Amino acid sequence: MARKEEGPDSPRSWAIALAACVINTLLSGISRTTGLFYVALIETYGVSRLQANLPFTMRNAVRNLGGPLVGAIGQRYGPREVTIVGGVFASLGIILCTFAPNVIWITILWGGMHGFGVALGNTLFQVIVTQYFEKYRATASGLALSGACVGSFVFPILIEYMLLNLGLAGSFLVTGGLILHVLPASIMLKEPPWIQRDLKIEIKLEDHSLKSTSVPKKVIKQTQIMSSIQEDAAANHLGSSSSSPGSRRQANSEISSVNSSCHGLDNPAYSGSSPELRERKTEQTQETSRKTSSVSIGDISITIQQPPPGHHQEASIQKGMIKIFKDPMFHMISLSLGAFAMLFDPAITVIVDYIMDKGLSEDVAKYFISMLSLGDLIGRLCFGWVTDKNYMSIPNFMMVLQVAQGACFLLLPMFGGFDTLMAVMVIFGIMSGANLVMFPILVGKYLQSVQSLAIGFIAFFSGILSFAVPPLIGYFRDKVGSYDGMFYITGGLSVTTGFVWLLEPALLKLREKIKLDDSPSVIITP
8 A cells, every 4th residue: 555645734844844944054054154264364364354255255146146046956956956966065165175275265165166055055945845834834934044043153153163273274174074964954855745847748649749848757757658659659550540440449549558557647647548537536526626628639638737836846947937027926025035135134244333333332232143143033933823823914924024124223223222222133133034934935825836946036136135235334334424324224125115015916916917827737638
């Protein structure tokens, strides 16, 4: 008896979320230690601050701008394979820094190879996690993404210890070895059995060319063998069908026999075969709800059927790109992530300097970074229940989070006391953590068949916007003399973006008009 496959929200699903958390801890946590390596590079190689910062700037640029390429590869080959390769590149890039003779080579290895490895390994696990969950999607996504916060507490202490006892070269070597622990966790990220990855094949019967676009990858080889045998059978028997009815019946019989011998029961492209029809008698009520249409060519009936949403992934990169760029919800999600990046990146960069501008000492100001990280962790782990339990819809929750984030930035210039500033910063961290968790959920909800590609492209657009952060900081601090104007602009952008989520029903209607339907599948029945 065949083993019953587990469905969403099963114990295996939570194991997948935990594996994703490990990956995020290792690949995102290491980014929180750049300040320590930055100082070590200056001391070891005697370079300027600009040169010492190049590896980390390059890493961030490659990490963000590589999103579309990572998404395209993942859309075609699956997230697990991409994540495994990313773990290898991320680890190897740091290990080779052990032998780097100068900062230029460290920039190439850390910034280029390691950065591209992080882009490959730390992007697509979000897709797998959302695919394994339905009821607890936000909670699981929060668990997976909380790894960055865990790493921010662990890695600085560990790297500081290694730099003191092993030196810079030894720290590179051990850190690269730690990153290799991404591989065991990556191996677990197998796509759920209910997810199909579509590949296009062509079957020729007589003079007609029929194309199928919903054949799962696991049965492509069987399908190609079946197609070849059927073509031979059709050429030998159907060619003389007009003069010999007996030959036509014999040909149909042989083709049916081939279908059965090639496990047609597991092949959606031949789901109209006799074994499949017997198995699907109990599912007729469910099947009638799908959009179908039939065309007859001789004795062959062709049923064009829409696959159930969310159960297949578009394998054609070209079609996937067309689909996401035509979808208004993709642009809405990209705008929201861009507004998030324009808040969170400046907060991490300037908060200590800003608190010192308020009259507090540097020793006290450092606690704001720790409390921001703590609030971020709480937000990622503790607010998934709001949407999982349907206390609030996903669009309304996004609106509340982005408005609250922006309000915190708008309020910062109005307070000067330690207690009030700390309270605002903790609330901002909680809202930021809860907000970040929602982006893979949004992609899974609105862009089901192109999740890998969409995740990559929204990261790309937020990466482009992140280049505006340094000039913005420099202008307001160096020329204007205060960060207040920056907080007003970025906070106002977040509040405005939050209220745009009220237009979600209108955007969905617009998407229906554009007719962003999944590609139909072709089912052949004798």
